[in-house]
Amino acid sequence: MPGSMVESLLASIREAGFDPEDVTHILATHVHLDHAGATGTLVRQMPGAHVYVHRKGAPHLLDTTKVVASASRIYGDRMKLLWGAIESTPQERLHIIEGGDILNVAGRRLEVHYTPGHAVHHVIFFDVHSGELFVGDVAGVRLPGIDYVRPPTPPPDLDLEAWSESMNKVKSLRPDVLYIGHFGAVKNNIPEHFERLHEKLYAWGDFVLGAMRDGKDEGEIIAMLIEHTRPELLQVARDPHALERYEIATNYPMTVQGYMRYWRKKHPERLSPQFPHR
Numbered sequence: 178m179p180g181s182m183v184e185s186l187l188a189s190i191r192e193a194g195f196d197p198e199d200v201t202h203i204l205a206t207h208v209h210l211d212h213a214g215a216t217g218t219l220v221r222q223m224p225g226a227h228v229y230v231h232r233k234g235a236p237h238l239l240d241t242t243k244v245v246a247s248a249s250r251i252y253g254d255r256m257k258l259l260w261g262a263i264e265s266t267p268q269e270r271l272h273i274i275e276g277g278d279i280l281n282v283a284g285r286r287l288e289v290h291y292t293p294g295h296a297v298h299h300v301i302f303f304d305v306h307s308g309e310l311f312v313g314d315v316a317g318v319r320l321p322g323i324d325y326v327r328p329p330t331p332p333p334d335l336d337l338e339a340w341s342e343s344m345n346k347v348k349s350l351r352p353d354v355l356y357i358g359h360f361g362a363v364k365n366n367i368p369e370h371f372e373r374l375h376e377k378l379y380a381w382g383d384f385v386l387g388a389m390r391d392g393k394d395e396g397e398i399i400a401m402l403i404e405h406t407r408p409e410l411l412q413v414a415r416d417p418h419a420l421e422r423y424e425i426a427t428n429y430p431m432t433v434q435g436y437m438r439y440w441r442k443k444h445p446e447r448l449s450p451q452f453p454h455r
């Protein structure tokens with residue numbers, strides 16, 4: 178969650194009948210700003226809370242200097258409005274978790290599973306007893322009331338093979354409910370949800386790869402991908418604001434930058450004109 182949302186989170190905790198001072202655990206699925214940007218601010222408001230994060234994400238919470246610098250390059254003047262404060266988390270409040278760990282939180286027993294692909298520091302939290310799975314961004318972006326799942330593929334660690342394996346891991350848990358980062362609960366046809374996400378993740382990746390092989394630059398590929406994919410969303414959503422709302426959750430420029438970096442870093446051979454295009 179970003180720092181700009183701290184006040185409304187605290188209000189929701191109170192509304193649910195709890196005191197923020199009684200919060201004991203803050204679980205980070207991963208450290209992207211829209212999920213964990215407010216962590217340092219929250220621990221200051223929740224004196225009893227400890228933060229649980231994967232080993233590869235912990236350094237970015239411990240010292241936010243680098244994250245702030247790179248986000249400032251992207252967001253410029255809108256930094257404060259979008260993200261609020263991005264404060265560091267004191268070391269004594271940070272706890273490293275890995276796949277295979279078990280956390281006991283507020284009467285729940287949560288299994289931690291390591292799920293890279295969207296981010297190299299991504300984990301999910303599964304309550305075996307209730308079948309509820311806190312799945313972060315591994316299950317993509319699907320907004321309430323709209324039957325459409327979109328792959329959030331930001332740089333720098335997008336990895337399609339790893340993500341695909343993570344989706345298989347999630348399916349093998351056979352969850353009854355997915356709590357998606359962007360956002361809400363998915364209760365029906367969960368295997369189908371992942372089939373669609375998998376298909377789209379690779380289809381968009383192939384589209385970007387094809388455009389790169391044709392010598393298009395980033396700006397051109399963004400425009401092409403929008404043109405190519407907008408109709409599929411509008412077909413299911415019928416709401417003219419749906420596109421805008423999906424764009425807030427995961428935007429096209431980042432989507433394309435993530436794929437471009439992935440192809441260059443992981444499969445440079447496929448960018449060569451000699452490589453047969455399938």
Ligand SMILES: [Zn+2]
Pocket residue numbers: 207209212295296314329
């Ligand atoms: Zn993310």
